[in-house]
Amino acid sequence: MLLRRAAIVSPIRTAVGKFGGGLASLSAAQLGACVLKALVERTKLDPARVDDVVFAQSYGNGEAPCIGHWAWLAAGLPIEVPGYQLDRRCGSGLQSIANAAMMVQTGMSDVVVAGGVESMSNVEHYSTDIRKGMRTGGLVLHDRLSRGRLMSQPVERFGVISGMIETAENLANDFGIDREACDSYAARSHQRASAAWQQGLFDDELVPVPVPQKKGGAILFAHDEGYRADASVETLGLLKPLESGVVTAGNASQQNDAAAACLVVAEDKLEELGLEPIAWFHGAAAAGCDPSRMGIGPVPAVERLFKRTGLGWDDIDLVELNEAFAAQVLACLKGWGWSEDDSRHGILNVNGSGISLGHPIGATGGRILANLTRELVRREGRFGLETMCIGGGQGLAAVFERAR
Secondary structure (H helix, E strand, O other), X not given: OOOOOEEEEEEEEEOOEEOOOOOOOOOHHHHHHHHHHHHHHHHOOOHHHOOEEEEEOOOOOOOOOOHHHHHXXXXXXXXXXXXXXXXXXXXXHHHHHHXXXXXHHOOOOOEEEEEEEEEHHXXXXXXXXXXXXXXXXXXXOEEHHHHHHHOOOOHHHHOOOOOHHHHHHHHHHHXXXXXXXXXXXXXXXXXXXXXXXXXXXXXXXXXOEEEOOOOOOOEEEOOOOOOOOOOOHHHHOOOOOOOOOOOOOOOEOOOEEEEEEEEEXXXXXXXXXXXXXXXXXXXXXXXXXXXXXXXXXXXXXXXXXXXXXXXXXXXXXXXXXXXOEHHHHHHHHHHOOOOOOOXXXXXXXXXXXXXXXXXXXXXXXXXXXXXHHHHHHHHOOOEEEEEEEEOOOEEEXXXXXXXX
């Protein structure tokens, strides 16, 4: 059986809200419904032609189970369209796009909505103590955000890893990365994000989100909240380390709220549906690594991807490596063999990434895709690489080819 090409159509995203910020009053389900409704409106696609909805969320709960289908229904879209939810932690949003592409390539579906959502501001506390009742003693409530990081690997096998910060510090020690290098990289991320906003480079990909107010009408949320236009090595250097190492709040990714989505469509259905692709899905690969050094995951993932696709660094015109931590990014660059003055730094995260724009886990893959594909068009590049590390010890990478 010949595989069909999978086209990426109209990748869009909401602006990214800070933890407890402008989107905190909206649930993940509401954010998901907003971006799905906008996707249908922008593409003018008959929503009944959608075969499935693949949506990522890493902090799901019982308030909106199977959020791909839940958010689709909440958007008022046809009940005949099914949907599901997936979780590959930080790689979830990208995995949803890869899954949708495989569904299209194999003929299982013609049109799939792919994307993801996260409202980290609304992640709940929970208990594992009361299902069977408690006779005596106190009740423990876990913060799902911090607990998920602590339990990202089997403690019985790997021991206790206090969280993702520890994994970044491990890489800093392994690769000899100092605090100044981390702050320098983080400052560049903030400066690039600020410049991109000033140049209007996010305008086409953004979906304004109406946020209801206690008094008066809703206000539109349409600007990323996390980047710092005045960030510099000097200002970032004033921040205290989080765990007596190189990681600070200024050179690490944020906790955020956002949603993102796109259409993934079979090539032979584009003309019939009146859709124009911005890119083609070219290939993807995942790889595992030591959970205590999870940030190095993009190195083996990209290696596998290049082997499977026959591509190499000389073929890549843009690189998006999600910024979990500056130390983690710098470790990956060393793992890839990039020198400090490597010319490829000029094609890496050109408009900022997780440190500046934020990391709304389930939505991050789609957020990156929305900007990566448009930047490929602006630069008339051919191949764009998107890759990220994943808590628990994984890496994920995918290549997209410009369609126009």
